[in-house]
Amino acid sequence: MEARLQLKNVEKSYGSVKALEDINLKIVGGKTIALLGINGAGKTTLLRIIAGLEERDKGSILLDGKDTNGKELRQTATLVFQKTVMFSRSVYSNLAYGLKIRGKKDSEIKEEIARELHTVGLRNFEKRKAKKTSGGEQQRIALARAFLLNPQILLLDEPTANLDPYSATIIERAIMNRTKGKGIIILATHNLSQAKRLADDVVHIYEGKIVEIAAPQEFFNNPRSEMTRKFINGELDY
Amino acid sequence: MIKGIFSSLIGIPTVALGLLLYLFMSHQGEFGFLHLLYTLNGIAIGQSILITPLIVSFTASALGAADVQLRDLAETLGASSFRCNLAIMRETVWPMVLAVSAAFNRGFGELGVAMIVGGNLFQETRVLTTSIALETNLGNFNVAMAYAIILMAVVLIITLTINLVERLRQEEMPWKKQ
Numbered sequence: 001m002e003a004r005l006q007l008k009n010v011e012k013s014y015g016s017v018k019a020l021e022d023i024n025l026k027i028v029g030g031k032t033i034a035l036l037g038i039n040g041a042g043k044t045t046l047l048r049i050i051a052g053l054e055e056r057d058k059g060s061i062l063l064d065g066k067d068t069n070g071k072e073l074r075q076t077a078t079l080v081f082q083k084t085v086m087f088s089r090s091v092y093s094n095l096a097y098g099l100k101i102r103g104k105k106d107s108e109i110k111e112e113i114a115r116e117l118h119t120v121g122l123r124n125f126e127k128r129k130a131k132k133t134s135g136g137e138q139q140r141i142a143l144a145r146a147f148l149l150n151p152q153i154l155l156l157d158e159p160t161a162n163l164d165p166y167s168a169t170i171i172e173r174a175i176m177n178r179t180k181g182k183g184i185i186i187l188a189t190h191n192l193s194q195a196k197r198l199a200d201d202v203v204h205i206y207e208g209k210i211v212e213i214a215a216p217q218e219f220f221n222n223p224r225s226e227m228t229r230k231f232i233n234g235e236l237d238y
Numbered sequence: 239m240i241k242g243i244f245s246s247l248i249g250i251p252t253v254a255l256g257l258l259l260y261l262f263m264s265h266q267g268e269f270g271f272l273h274l275l276y277t278l279n280g281i282a283i284g285q286s287i288l289i290t291p292l293i294v295s296f297t298a299s300a301l302g303a304a305d306v307q308l309r310d311l312a313e314t315l316g317a318s319s320f321r322c323n324l325a326i327m328r329e330t331v332w333p334m335v336l337a338v339s340a341a342f343n344r345g346f347g348e349l350g351v352a353m354i355v356g357g358n359l360f361q362e363t364r365v366l367t368t369s370i371a372l373e374t375n376l377g378n379f380n381v382a383m384a385y386a387i388i389l390m391a392v393v394l395i396i397t398l399t400i401n402l403v404e405r406l407r408q409e410e411m412p413w414k415k416q
Binding site: 048051052053074075077078079081083085087088097098101102145149 | 305307308310311312313314315316317321325328329
C-alpha cells in the first residue's frame with residue numbers, strides 16, 4: 001500500500017548532539033504507530049518535527065507523496081504534549097480555539113465540544129477553568145482538543161504518563177475508538193502493554209536512530225534487534 | 239542588558255529626573271524652544287519618562303515568564319504567527335495590567351517631576367502632590383491631609399478594583415456554576 005506519511009533521511013541536531021539520525025519511516029493511512037525508546041532517545045524530537053514545530057536539518061517529509069514544509073505540517077498534524085498546556089480560559093474556550101481558527105460556526109462548535117467531552121468522560125466541563133482541573137482531566141481535555149480538529153496526523157506524546165488507571169483507560173479507549181479513516185496516529189509511550197494494545201506497528205528508537213519496526217506480536221515476541229530485545233527486557237540503559 | 243538598564247531605572251529619584259528635565263526644558267536647554275517648562279505637557283512628558291522603565295521591565299518579565307509551550311500549542315492548533323502572538327499576549331495581559339497599575343500609582347503619587355518641571359503654578363500646573371507639599375509648607379495641615387486622603391483613595395480604589403477583578407478571574411464565576 002502507498003505510504004501516507006513518509007520520512008526520508010530525516011536528521012536533527014542540537015549543537016553537537018545528534019537527536020535524530022537517518023530516520024526513514026513509511027506509514028500507511030489508517031494506522032496507529034507506537035514509538036518506543038528510553039528517555040532521550042529522540043521520540044519527542046521526532047514528534048515535534050512531524051508536527052512542524054521544529055525544523056529538520058536534513059531529509060524530507062512527504063505527505064501523500066508531496067514534500068511538505070513546517071507550515072504545511074502544522075496545518076496537517078496536531079501534537080498533544082506530554083506536559084499539558086492550557087490557555088488561562090474555560091475548558092470550552094480551550095477546545096474552541098482551534099475550531100474558531102478554522103472558521104466553524106458557534107452552534108457547530110458547541111455541539112462538537114459537548115460530544116467530544118462526553119467521549120473523554122468530561123461531560124458538562126465546558127465552563128470550568130481549564131487550569132483548575134486535575135492532571136488527568138487536563139490530559140483528557142488536551143486529547144479532546146486535538147480530536148476536535150480531526151487532524152490527518154495525530155501525534156500523542158506519552159498521553160497517559162502520570163495518570164491514574166481510570167484516566168488512562170478513558171484516554172486509551174478514546175484513542176482506540178477514534179475513526180481514523182485515512183488518518184494516522186503516532187503515539188510515543190513508555191508503556192509496552194499500551195503499545196501492544198493500541199499500535200498496528202511499533203517503532204523502536206535508540207540514540208536518535210530507528211533500530212526496529214515491526215507489528216506488535218513480532219516486535220515483542222521475536223525482536224530482530226539486540227537493542228530492542230534489551231529494551232523490552234529492561235536491560236537498556238542511557 | 240537592555241532589560242537590566244530599564245530595571246535599574248525603575249527606582250530613579252523623581253527629583254533627580256525633575257532636575258534633569260528642567261535643565262533640558264529651560265530656555266538654555268536643548269528643548270527650550272518647545273516651551274514645555276512650567277506646563278502640564280511638560281509634567282506629562284516627565285512622568286511618562288519616569289514610568290517607562292517600570293512598564294518595560296514588568297512587561298518584559300511577564301512575557302519572559304509566559305509558558306514557552308504556549309506558542310507551540312497555538313501553532314499545533316493551527317494558529318498563524320499573528321494569532322500565536324495574540325494568544326501569548328492574552329495569556330500575559332494580566333501581568334501587564336498590573337504593570338500599568340503600578341506605573342500609574344508611581345506617576346500619580348510622585349512629587350519631584352511635577353514640582354520642578356511644573357512649577358506648582360496656581361490653576362495651571364498645581365497637581366495633588368504639589369498641593370500637598372504647598373499646604374504643608376503653609377501650615378494648612380487639614381487641607382494637606384484632605385488632599386492626601388484623596389490621593390490615597392484614588393490609588394486604593396484602583397488597586398482594590400484590580401485585585402477584585404483578578405480574584406474573580408482566577409475563581410470560577412459563582413453565578414455561572416451549573
